[in-house]
Amino acid sequence: MSIEFGKALTVTETPIPGLIVLDLPVHGDSRGWFKENWQREKMTAAGIDLPDFGPVQNNISFNDAVGTTRGIHAEPWDKYVSVATGRIFGAWVDLREGPTFGAVYTTELDPSRAIFVPRGVGNSYQTLEADTAYTYLVNDHWSPDATYTFLNLADETAAIEWPIPLDQVEISDKDKEHPRLADVVPMPPKKILVTGANGQLGRALRAEFGEHTWIEYATRDDLDLTSPDLESARRWRDYSTIINAAAYTKVDLAETPEGRVDAWAANVTAVAALARIATANGITLVHVSSDYVFDGTKVGAYTEDDPVSPLGVYGQTKAAADAVVSVVPRHYIVRTSWVIGEGNNFVRTMASLAERGIDPKVVDDQVGRLTFTTDIARGIRHLVERAAAPGVYNLTSAGATTSWFDVARNVFRHGGHDDARVSGVSTDDYFASASGPVAARPRNSELDLSTFEASGFAPAPGDDGLRAYLRS
Structure with missing residues (x-):
């Protein structure tokens, strides 16, 4: 696994409002590497408008094999996504009501990059390395009563260029059945x-x-x-x-x-x-x-x-x-x-x-x-x-x-x-x-x-x- 060390803490805007990519400083030597994955004080000082989103839960998804693909899920909370080990190709689709509904953004994440995903933006990824640990902070507890919105990974309108074709990867049956964009009910605002x-x-x-x-x-x-x-x-x-x-x-x-x-x-x-x-x-x-x-x-x-x-x-x-x-x-x-x-x-x-x-x-x-x-x-x-x-x-x-x-x-x-x-x-x-x-x-x-x-x-x-x- 190749990690870029010594980056400055910076933020990059994307075409999806509120979806921002963060480059994180990672420090390494012969023993391995260390990073501050979420550092409220430094983010505030850098002018990154995230530290008040109030995370209440931290989840980790461990993926054994290359090509493991998770569906496009839009959830009623914000999430801060990063990678602890390995590397992913991530795809995000705006599924909120409004003029940017259907907008798509893709990028790769490794331990030196993270992304903030606002409520209602569909989140998905495909692993590019074995033993990838995908971790995320969320600012609400999971609830079966919450409103979720989904999009099919193979939607022709979004036209996501997956590095590994979808017919060659592991996908859950439920993710295969999600609707195309034309049939998606947009997530309403709070x-x-x-x-x-x-x-x-x-x-x-x-x-x-x-x-x-x-x-x-x-x-x-x-x-x-x-x-x-x-x-x-x-x-x-x-x-x-x-x-x-x-x-x-x-x-x-x-x-x-x-x-x-x-x-x-x-x-x-x-x-x-x-x-x-x-x-x-x-x-x-x-x-x-x-x-x-x-x-x-x-x-x-x-x-x-x-x-x-x-x-x-x-x-x-x-x-x-x-x-x-x-x-x-x-x-x-x-x-x-x-x-x-x-x-x-x-x-x-x-x-x-x-x-x-x-x-x-x-x-x-x-x-x-x-x-x-x-x-x-x-x-x-x-x-x-x-x-x-x-x-x-x-x-x-x-x-x-x-x-x-x-x-x-x-x-x-x-x-x-x-x-x-x-x-x-x-x-x-x-x-x-x-x-x-x-x-x-x-x-x-x-x-x-x-x-x-x-x-x-x-x-x-x-x-x-x-x-x-x-x-x-």
């Missing part, structure tokens, strides 16, 4: 789970992402996030992303003894459970935060790095959830303010008052920007599909800040009503006669949007969004 699917944001996410077999929209009736059985409620390794649109948002009721319990359960306990699941299974967790994590005393817009200082129970639960989600390796915290979507909200209330001839008093000393759920959904999709850097992203409508009083007047005016019917009042005076508990509101809710905009996302101007919302 699933996306949207919780809180019946809420304002959940409905907007459904409209944005659409109906697909690989997107699951769950209500509380479908999936109780506070259940002690949550970790066994799904085969979580089949999910790539959880978008948590479920939340307790009754800011005043959260100040009551019962509301406080409910707010912490929904906004923190449930989020912590999702964070544990996301961390354990390599899932991206998308969490929606709020301007209520701030006390509103800052002059100017709040950035993602400003320290939190919530005034009430609701804000405290959102700030606690932010801290929990921030330790998930793959996470997006989307911080919003003044959310408007399908359902009961401030804009709908003002439009109804205008139509019924009621002249409202609206607080004029709280400033910020509206955030339409359509923009939030669009922004979340942008982060997920672009695989943006994990972290906190402020997201509201663009444009100048306004007060609730200004928003109310705009609603009246855009609806063809006299905006002078709306009068301003201070927050203290507005709530002076309240019969129940009132949560303290941040007076300044302006969020700086530069981080999100730098990622390539352009939020719609607030007044344009308001006009479109009223028309719909």
Whole structure:
């Protein structure tokens, strides 16, 4: 067996997205040879984006004879393939849904070369030397319930040029019976789970992402996030992303003894459970935060790095959830303010008052920007599909800040009503006669949007969004 010694650790891209070949340093002398087959720290330093794939199992396939041929199997997990002894001819076929379905790549592997095979890419090999030990790390445990996809080794479309003709080698009967490419059912992408699917944001996410077999929209009736059985409620390794649109948002009721319990359960306990699941299974967790994590005393817009200082129970639960989600390796915290979507909200209330001839008093000393759920959904999709850097992203409508009083007047005016019917009042005076508990509101809710905009996302101007919302 001839091994090339002294290579530098390098990576080579292939025509199949995510399938990469690694040249490994192998050190040899008269006693034999040594290599670091998987070295997380050095791979990270070399810029190889593999060390976080989280292997949980190591398998070895030993092959006695030259020409042993294993079928083209696409599995629902990633695998890192290398050779301990001997040499193979490997063939990989992209069997995932998408534009590269059917793409083929072939190469030889010996102890100085390895390959990373992403989920859904068909993997096969033929031994070129006797006593070949083929070894691979995988990031999920084998399961009979998992979804597999197969391709016939002799498929005419893939047209793999096997070094040893297939009629002269050892192949299992099962591998001989696998379908041709035209009959292969592509492996679907990992699933996306949207919780809180019946809420304002959940409905907007459904409209944005659409109906697909690989997107699951769950209500509380479908999936109780506070259940002690949550970790066994799904085969979580089949999910790539959880978008948590479920939340307790009754800011005043959260100040009551019962509301406080409910707010912490929904906004923190449930989020912590999702964070544990996301961390354990390599899932991206998308969490929606709020301007209520701030006390509103800052002059100017709040950035993602400003320290939190919530005034009430609701804000405290959102700030606690932010801290929990921030330790998930793959996470997006989307911080919003003044959310408007399908359902009961401030804009709908003002439009109804205008139509019924009621002249409202609206607080004029709280400033910020509206955030339409359509923009939030669009922004979340942008982060997920672009695989943006994990972290906190402020997201509201663009444009100048306004007060609730200004928003109310705009609603009246855009609806063809006299905006002078709306009068301003201070927050203290507005709530002076309240019969129940009132949560303290941040007076300044302006969020700086530069981080999100730098990622390539352009939020719609607030007044344009308001006009479109009223028309719909």
